[in-house]
Amino acid sequence: MRPKCAHPAHDCPSAACETCEVRDTATCAVLAPDELEQLADIRTVVPYAKGQTILREGERADFLFNIRAGAAKLYKLLPDGRCQITGFLFAGDFLGLAHQDSYAYSAEALSTLELCRFPRDRFEAFAIRLPKLEHRLLTTAVDELAAAQEQMLLLGRKSAVERLGSFLVQLSRRAARRGQPDSPVEVPMTRAEIADYLGLTTETVSRVITRLKTSGVIRVLGQHRIAILDPRRLLAAAEGMAGEEGRP
Amino acid sequence: MRPKCAHPAHDCPSAACETCEVRDTATCAVLAPDELEQLADIRTVVPYAKGQTILREGERADFLFNIRAGAAKLYKLLPDGRCQITGFLFAGDFLGLAHQDSYAYSAEALSTLELCRFPRDRFEAFAIRLPKLEHRLLTTAVDELAAAQEQMLLLGRKSAVERLGSFLVQLSRRAARRGQPDSPVEVPMTRAEIADYLGLTTETVSRVITRLKTSGVIRVLGQHRIAILDPRRLLAAAEGMAGEEGRP
DNA sequence: CGGGAAGTTGAAGAGCGTCAAAAGTAGTGG
């Protein structure tokens, strides 16, 4: 008799909330130990392979998710295939807030992923009894809203160099907030995904990276790692102040 | 002895919540009459003139607002003056959700405006005792998030014609939801503001409107009213399916 | 080690921005 599921995630010690890596940063951080235990009862830990689709835009929103480990992308498509990535999610991020019972976007695993999955009806029933959980979700939604508005500024008004600059600064800051180094920054997405996030093409992304590299602002360490050599100039480039830095 | 404030808004009958035009559509809709009365106690009705600034990005977020009547724009600026409008608000819309104690955007009156203003600390104290209010705010925030993602798709991946098409469809739908006609649609913003919303220039907006007019999709009735003659083709233009409609 | 995906680089072109000027609109005060 062998176990039903070969993956270590299902109800094995590593899946326990108490030892979860994102216990103190994810939404669950607001819950007391006993509440956490109740939440764990309605949860399933689900593994996803790189490239696998987690949810699809327009689909009935039956589940909510929390990322335990790995990275994911959220995106929307036009009928002819044009793609806009609306966000990247990392460990601790919440996923699946629905607009009128349907998901507003599709989501896909960028790397091997481990998710906590909650049936929406049961999660919502749980949340209604815990105002602090809803409050936390509100805070999260507002933060995402602020990020979305920043991204609108980027997509509507920034040049290609400014977009790449902003993107690298953002990656660096988020890594730091997750306790990782802020300089050789991990870039788990492909050039095409960066392009779809920044409203550019793969070619332009590649050209701009080359330019930043040549001008000594960054160093490219393999396809998925970038070292930020001159954070000051990178930040200046991000906000459209190229050549205006220096004078105090 | 004359009244302290000449404007009819302050504590006069027209400012009463029971008779408020947005009583059933705004956030307050979830409140029972007695709760509404409590909320009214911490509220001030404030008039704004067209063009007046309501709040500024980065400022301490001391107030929350609800639009009783009129329209407003939310926007972000780059250091060199480039502007991205992140949203337009109309009667019933909520305004002022803060990211880390500061406003994430600036807001300005598009037309003569009447707002309900709440001190944030008192409003939040009130909200904590009323989970259904927080739940409603969460719903609102999620809806705005979905709208923001749609706008990212527009800014990152749509052509000028598609942007204008989407914009007009959106205006039309929102007007209908507020109980106004969906065809001669009111456009309270200037061409420059439309441009700053769609990531274009005034000139491009003007040219595209001319093109839609010439092709018989819309008719321009003065600067601030547009009739939608062919909703089907407008919708097709909005989603990048120009010339693909027809075959069933 | 080989094949396919991902990334880079080049040349040409389209779409939108910029600059400039004219036409239309609205608000103001005589």
Place this chain on the structure above:
DNA sequence: CCACTACTTTTGACGCTCTTCAACTTCCCG
């Protein structure tokens, strides 16, 4: 009520940034 002014909108000519298309190189995984 009308003329004056200032702003908004429209239209045209031109240029630049980014896209498109294509070829080539590098990286990765079986």
